[in-house]
Amino acid sequence: MNKLNIRNPGIIFEPSERATGQSDSPTVVVFGVPRGGTTMVAGVVQRVGVDLGPDLPVNLEDPAFNSKPVSEIIATIKARNNTTSPWGWKFPRAAAYIEKVQQHLINPHYIIVWRDILANSSRLVRRGENPIDSLNHAHKIQKENIDVIGKLNGPCLLVSYEKSVLDPIGLYQQVSEFLGVETPLDESELLEFTRPGSYKN
Template sequence: MVAGAIHGLGISMGNDLPDNIEDPDFNFDRAIRSGQTRDDFLEQIKQTVIARTAVGRSRGWKFPRVNAYLQDIIASVRNPHLVMVLRDPVPAGLRAARRIEHDEKHGPAVLKHLNNQLRLTSLNMAMIGALRVPTLIVSYEQAMRAPEAFLSEMAPFLGVELPSDLTPLLEFMTPGSYKAPPA
């Protein structure tokens, strides 16, 4: 939802985006699963960043485990600004556990996912502290409750103007399921 809002505000979040708006070119897990080495992946990302920067538009990407590589490529990113999205870990853990164990709402699966989510948040927070670049920390749940306020806060952070008609963005941000990124 946040990456889609950024995209809808005019900052390209990638090419041929899937509905989750995770640019395949920046998906570390996918690259490793396909047999790419970490070093090759880092070099490919640096080249992608350089090529996309040459186009002259502000660009971004979404990858929840960006801590796996951002410190290694940050020098290639022009004027980096980070948007870190925090989610309430309990409903997120329950959702993740349901995908694995449909009949279990509490227990080991939930605890495992809660611990994983808290570990990921901790790693991302440590990365943000080390990078010392402008960072907007967003509560996903708060953004969902007050989407216009969220957009009004995020647009100036990103250095863009809010569109006069927020309807397409607000419709995209309506909870439910993944949707195609707004134009």
């Protein structure tokens, strides 16, 4: 039976069947919607000691997992499994391919970021898109994320971007607990990073 653990700012969803390798360090995948807070959450993941890739751009998206062929992503996963621990990546649209690669992940942990649908669609409206079409587009992506959660082979932490902004320390602690790692003592840099406007969300 699936299990739920509800806390602020997120919900932990435990699948009925988990992948092998649960005693190993986690492999972390952060996804959600474009401009939906995944960079902020990925920055928190990075700050609890997870390697999200080399020479990352400001949005913390590793090019090796960004719109690459599935075969290339699998090859990268196999290589990283042998060299880095704990490790992971952030790509907002990872739901599009995660089912095809999840079997290659060791002790996978998934963090899915949610943002208010109106706030998320407003960027398209500002570009001149029809408001209803923009809302439908944002809803479609979030529905795809909902659909994939029940098919994943590891625990999922469902995070509210809005609640995380209000309680970044709570997010910090929950991510640490979810991944089974220690929360670093210095929180000042975290608070600066999670301040809206200091990162690209």
